Amino acid sequence: xxILQTDYYGLYGIxxxxxxPWMGMSVEKSPSGLVPTRPNERLQTSANDxxxxxxxxxxxxxxxxxxxxxxxLDEYKQVAKDLKADNEPGAQRDLEKRxxxxxxxxxxxxxxxxxxxxxxxxxxxxxxxxxPPFEMVFAVGEGQPHDAAIxxxxxxxxxGPVVPRRFLQVVDxxxxxxxxxxxxxxxxxxxxxxxxxxxxxxxxxxxxxxxxFGQGLVSTPDNxxxxxxxxxxxxxxxxxxxxxxxxxxxxxxxxxxIVLSQTYRLSSDPDAIDDDAGNVYLTRFARRRLEGEAxxxxxxxxxxxxxxxxxxxxxxxxxxQKRYGLNGPFNSEFETNRRxxxxxxxxxxxxxxxxLFDPPDRNASTVRRSQADVPGxxxxxxxxxxxxxxxxxxxxxxxxxxSNNTDRIAWAFQVAYGRPVTPDEQESFHAYIQRFQxxxxxxxxxxxxxxxxxxxxxxxxxxxxxxxxxxx
Numbered sequence: 001x002x003i004l005q006t007d008y009y010g011l012y013g014i015x016x017x018x019x020x021p022w023m024g025m026s027v028e029k030s031p032s033g034l035v036p037t038r039p040n041e042r043l044q045t046s047a048n049d050x051x052x053x054x055x056x057x058x059x060x061x062x063x064x065x066x067x068x069x070x071x072x073l074d075e076y077k078q079v080a081k082d083l084k085a086d087n088e089p090g091a092q093r094d095l096e097k098r099x100x101x102x103x104x105x106x107x108x109x110x111x112x113x114x115x116x117x118x119x120x121x122x123x124x125x126x127x128x129x130x131x132p133p134f135e136m137v138f139a140v141g142e143g144q145p146h147d148a149a150i151x152x153x154x155x156x157x158x159x160g161p162v163v164p165r166r167f168l169q170v171v172d173x174x175x176x177x178x179x180x181x182x183x184x185x186x187x188x189x190x191x192x193x194x195x196x197x198x199x200x201x202x203x204x205x206x207x208x209x210x211x212x213f214g215q216g217l218v219s220t221p222d223n224x225x226x227x228x229x230x231x232x233x234x235x236x237x238x239x240x241x242x243x244x245x246x247x248x249x250x251x252x253x254x255x256x257x258i259v260l261s262q263t264y265r266l267s268s269d270p271d272a273i274d275d276d277a278g279n280v281y282l283t284r285f286a287r288r289r290l291e292g293e294a295x296x297x298x299x300x301x302x303x304x305x306x307x308x309x310x311x312x313x314x315x316x317x318x319x320x321q322k323r324y325g326l327n328g329p330f331n332s333e334f335e336t337n338r339r340x341x342x343x344x345x346x347x348x349x350x351x352x353x354x355x356l357f358d359p360p361d362r363n364a365s366t367v368r369r370s371q372a373d374v375p376g377x378x379x380x381x382x383x384x385x386x387x388x389x390x391x392x393x394x395x396x397x398x399x400x401x402x403s404n405n406t407d408r409i410a411w412a413f414q415v416a417y418g419r420p421v422t423p424d425e426q427e428s429f430h431a432y433i434q435r436f437q438x439x440x441x442x443x444x445x446x447x448x449x450x451x452x453x454x455x456x457x458x459x460x461x462x463x464x465x466x467x468x469x470x471x472x
Contacts, residue, residue: 003170005150010166013148014184019141035139145183167191171199195245199224205240205254210368212258214286215279222367232280289371289470292357293340299463300337302416303393307337356380381464388456391463395455405433408455416462429458 021033150160165184167176172191179187192200203224210216217237220228231237240254247253258264268284276283290298300306334344343351347362356377360366381387394412402408409429413421433454440450462468 003168006163007166007168007170009148009150009163011168011188013146013163013165014179014188016148017143017145017183019143021138021141033141035137035141037135037137142183142185145181193249201241201245201249202237204249204251205237205244207367208251208254209240209258212255212264213282214288222365285472287470287472289357289373291369292351292354292359293343295357295469296340296353298468299387299390300339302463303390303459304397305337305390305393306339309338312342353380353384353386378464387460387463391456391460392452394459394463395452398455398459399452405430409458412459412462417467432458 019033021035145165147162147164149162152158152160165179167188169176177187177191191197195201202218203221206216206218206221206224210221217231217233218224218229219232223229240257243257244250244254263282266282270284272281272283279286297306336342340354343354345351345362350359358370358372360369398408398412402411406426409426410421413419413425436454436457437450440454
């Protein structure tokens with residue numbers, strides 16, 4: 001699309017004033033720039049006073065104590081080095097005199113008091129930083145608004161003319177709303193979400209359609225411009241977009257409209273595969289594997305272990321109690337049975353479970369996840385203590401809620417697959433149960449422990465089956 005450099009840097013200027021918080025590190029543990037969870041004018045004033053108090057301590061440390069200590073220490077090191085290198089008696093006497101003068105001027109009680117003062121300032125600053133007057137979170141803030149300069153050839157050091165903050169003229173032309181004050185972030189949000197925006201609601205509708213059918217009405221969901229693919233059903237995309245806007249941008253109503261449509265409820269037509277190999281005309285359902293988050297949540301739900309509580313804090317320990325830094329290990333996985341949306345997502349490292357099932361790239365926008373099926377996934381599911389734990393919990397549910405094997409098998413299929421068990425499947429599982437029980441009797445093992453082991457193995461087969469992982 002014909003997006004000019006002036007357009008790009010006009011949009012860049014809106015976001016360039018964003019301020020990032022500092023969570024601390026091994027050397028400087030005190031965080032700064034965190035954002036109150038419920039910002040308002042009075043709370044923001046209190047937050048500003050709080051950070052100003054910490055800044056005063058930093059100023060005293062950096063401008064009063066450290067400038068005095070460093071030159072003195074450097075001078076003393078140089079004298080000691082010269083003493084070791086120069087063997088002339090006269091030079092030795094002069095250097096020893098300089099050393100004694102240094103110790104006399106900056107040593108003894110005065111130096112001790114200065115170091116104690118520095119230690120006190122550091123501890124006082126750390127103590128205040130760890131006890132904020134309100135709950136704060138790691139989030140971006142808005143700094144001093146300013147316009148951005150064009151970077152010639154993309155080099156930040158080679159500044160060109162300054163461009164006023166504005167929206168993309170390729171979308172709205174010269175009549176785009178003006179930014180009167182502030183950074184323009186609020187105006188940008190309003191501009192993107194206005195009802196007559198020609199692009200944003202279409203992108204949303206196309207993404208939702210892709211979610212249900214495996215491919216969007218526009219097959220390039222990250223590019224609905226002139227360089228992207230044309231819609232396969234342009235009138236349908238326009239109509240769904242208009243209905244979406246009329247419904248107040250309700251995603252719930254959009255999902256309902258799609259899944260209740262005749263197109264979604266049609267059976268697949270295997271005879272049409274030659275005429276519609278790419279499934280452009282939706283002659284069959286596009287089979288897909290669940291995402292890692294959905295697989296984990298489904299396992300927890302079937303095992304009865306899922307915590308469906310909403311909201312609440314993140315799984316990290318409170319930031320005022322953190323003890324990690326550059327040189328300390330950081331545990332990114334915390335035991336929790338809450339939904340996967342509440343798990344910590346690190347930018348540089350994948351979660352041990354979710355990372356096996358093609359997670360999105362945390363450094364870029366991911367409009368369509370990969371659907372790779374690799375041997376490592378099967379090996380992990382066969383040996384994972386986490387999967388074993390969920391299978392044991394599912395087995396306990398089966399033993400507790402149902403009284404006989406036939407009912408347990410039927411109920412397991414209904415809970416895990418959402419369908420009744422077939423007679424052939426009942427027969428196969430009964431045959432497996434009989435073989436397992438005969439083997440246990442030959443080993444003369446207790447019935448109670450073997451029964452739990454039996455149903456754990458059955459639960460594990462169900463939880464790691466293709467039907468559990470794929471949407472048909």
